[in-house]
Amino acid sequence: MKQNTTSTERIKEYVINNAAGTNNFQIDESTLLFEEGLFDSMGFMALIAFLQEEYNIQANDDELVVENFESINAIVTYVNKKLSA
Amino acid sequence: MKNKPFTKNIIKLEDIEKTCNNIIEKLKDDVYNKLQRKGGIVGISGGIDSSVTLALAVKAFGKENVTGILLPEKDSSPDSAMLANKLAEKFGIKTIVENISDALDGFGCYRRRDEAMQRVFPEYDPKTYKSKIAIKQDVLNQNMPSIFSLVIIDKNGNQKSKMLPMNEYLQIVAASNFKQRSRMSMLYYHAEALHYAVIGTPNKHEVEQGFFVKYGDGGADVMPIGDLYKSQVYEIAAYLGVPQEIIDRTPTTDTYSAEQTQEEFFYQLPFELMDLIWYGWENDYDTGDVAYALNLKPNQIEHVYKTFERKMKTTEYLRLAPIRDYK
Numbered sequence: 323m324k325q326n327t328t329s330t331e332r333i334k335e336y337v338i339n340n341a342a343g344t345n346n347f348q349i350d351e352s353t354l355l356f357e358e359g360l361f362d363s364m365g366f367m368a369l370i371a372f373l374q375e376e377y378n379i380q381a382n383d384d385e386l387v388v389e390n391f392e393s394i395n396a397i398v399t400y401v402n403k404k405l406s407a
Numbered sequence: 408m409k410n411k412p413f414t415k416n417i418i419k420l421e422d423i424e425k426t427c428n429n430i431i432e433k434l435k436d437d438v439y440n441k442l443q444r445k446g447g448i449v450g451i452s453g454g455i456d457s458s459v460t461l462a463l464a465v466k467a468f469g470k471e472n473v474t475g476i477l478l479p480e481k482d483s484s485p486d487s488a489m490l491a492n493k494l495a496e497k498f499g500i501k502t503i504v505e506n507i508s509d510a511l512d513g514f515g516c517y518r519r520r521d522e523a524m525q526r527v528f529p530e531y532d533p534k535t536y537k538s539k540i541a542i543k544q545d546v547l548n549q550n551m552p553s554i555f556s557l558v559i560i561d562k563n564g565n566q567k568s569k570m571l572p573m574n575e576y577l578q579i580v581a582a583s584n585f586k587q588r589s590r591m592s593m594l595y596y597h598a599e600a601l602h603y604a605v606i607g608t609p610n611k612h613e614v615e616q617g618f619f620v621k622y623g624d625g626g627a628d629v630m631p632i633g634d635l636y637k638s639q640v641y642e643i644a645a646y647l648g649v650p651q652e653i654i655d656r657t658p659t660t661d662t663y664s665a666e667q668t669q670e671e672f673f674y675q676l677p678f679e680l681m682d683l684i685w686y687g688w689e690n691d692y693d694t695g696d697v698a699y700a701l702n703l704k705p706n707q708i709e710h711v712y713k714t715f716e717r718k719m720k721t722t723e724y725l726r727l728a729p730i731r732d733y734k
Contacts, residue, residue: 356551356552361552362552362717362720362721364573364721366551366552366554367555370572371573381570383556383569387551388549388550388551
């Protein structure tokens, strides 16, 4: 459970600090990051680099699907799944 | 004003001759009067865009006032020069061949690119492997930004692919962009030596979706096909008599050593489909109307609309002139 909390806060902090065009926009755990245009290709690649650096997670090609990255909640679920694998 | 009903033929040119004449007249006015130049330089690659641009330039200035420049380098496909020569022969223009490989070596283009590729695939050796960059996401069925993969192919055709980390992706693209920027420099050398204008070759999609290199192929004095959809470029190609082999050739980037289509590197859709969805997007057509005409689902069109929005936004900097309002 501790791992979940840590991941959520750390990932949320990263997303909020690195999302594009967030003026007057409140990001929460379920905000759809791609739907809202908050992450472009560079942002997405940087997010993957952050996950690798922070959690030593290597994203495989077949994991690069919207379900794994569409929101903070989705990213946390993905990270926890990778960490427990 | 209410949009006309969306159909598969909505962007088909109604009067090709009139469209061509309008472009030709404007090209003459821009080059002779605005730019005060007496002819045109066109970099010809054997692709459809540069071929149509050249054909329009010949109509505008006459074949004696247009020079085609071939700019091969060591990763170029031999087909490019062969087709460019066929085009030049067809339109009766003078050509100059400028091999830019030594200039690229001087810039460290190949070395910088290969270093980044070797960090992804340590076994990659440019002498024995071919390489390219590809996008794997399915734009119709997923709304997410592009992630790029490096693909290497050995002598026996065995292929390996790996997602590109950001730093390696940026270095490969930055190094490869020396190609387009070196070509631009050479085109301007010839243009200035002849007091001609550089006639740019990007089409509407390349300009608006940002599929060009700033101060590379985006560096030109005029862009006569810059407002034409790719399918309209093909219509004009047939009308102006561009050789059929050029019309039949799959659009490629001709930038990486492995064969790479524009679709796999950037657009993620066949151009016929992309043209129509782009038209629907820029004219605010309902996704349901576009989906019905194209036999797709509304959410698929919605995904592509989102991709277009993202590309327009993220490539805005490419279209910006230097910002100088600092007073």
